[in-house]
Amino acid sequence: MRAGDQAAYAVLVARYRARLGRYAVHMLGDRDDAEEALQDAFVRAYRSISRCRDDARFGAWLFGILVNRCRTAGRRAARRQRMFVRDDVSLARAAAAEPPEAPDWDITVRRALDRLVPALREAFLLKHVEELEYDEMAQLTGAKVSALKMRVMRAREQLRALLSEVERV
């Protein structure tokens, strides 16, 4: 498929929406930001489709664009301090007002993921959720395989610690 074929592109958008959306939601932690990043990725891919040198690898190429869009969106969100804000004061008040109880598992997962710095979160999601090989991750992120292995290892260590903290509550 080449530029201009909008009907064919609409099929591709529908096909990749869920898979790419999952990554964007988990990476950005905010559904609106994720949808915006996903839209941007699809539009940029369409406008630049002549740069996709191997049609058979369109999905991987598109994923690479999304990874970059998420990085940009994450930086923007961090600047406006709407994301990854840990409102420790409110949390402490809430804990004092109500007896402690085990938090919802989805919230636990989200909080644990948010506590990772973006580079670790990105590597962890690409490896363990998107199930990419390290060389694929290196192509998408521009990072070296050794660096990515280190990031995944650190992400796992930090997540183990965070999850065990929660389970002790």
Next chain:
Amino acid sequence: MFEHDDDALNRMIDRLREPVEMDPRLDTRVMARVAAPGFGARAALVWEWLRRPRAVAISPIAGLGLAAAAAVLIWVLPTHTSQPPSLPATDITPVQFVVVAPGAESVSLVGDFNDWDARLTPMRAERDGRLWTVTIPLPAGRHRYAFLVNGARWLADPSAPRAPDDFGTPSSVVTVGG
């Protein structure tokens, strides 16, 4: 202890792998943006305007034939008072792109100004087909571009700064104005 921690981590991974529903209306929004006339249409308008015959003083370009492997030459329009009213009141500068590609059958200029569409800006062969040139109007700002040789080979401009991009293909940056 470690096995217990891994259990929690594996549960987390399983949860994260579950499908995430995205709003299907997102497709409509994407396709609306795709169909909207973008910068390419605006550039075409500007280009049409620029190609109309008129007396324009353009600074001489010395040493064009001695260009290196590739080069971007920027002409400065002396004024923009002759812009038609329909154009935005921004500075438009003709920028000449030059690349040496002996033996090429076709060379196109692609960039963010033409949505990287290789069909929109073909370059013209000069000097026995060694030198390929094209001149396009660009608004002030940074523009990313590359040359596409024979419809397949991407070539960054070795005389210009390289541009980081999302696509894994080489590209360069030209700054117009400012």
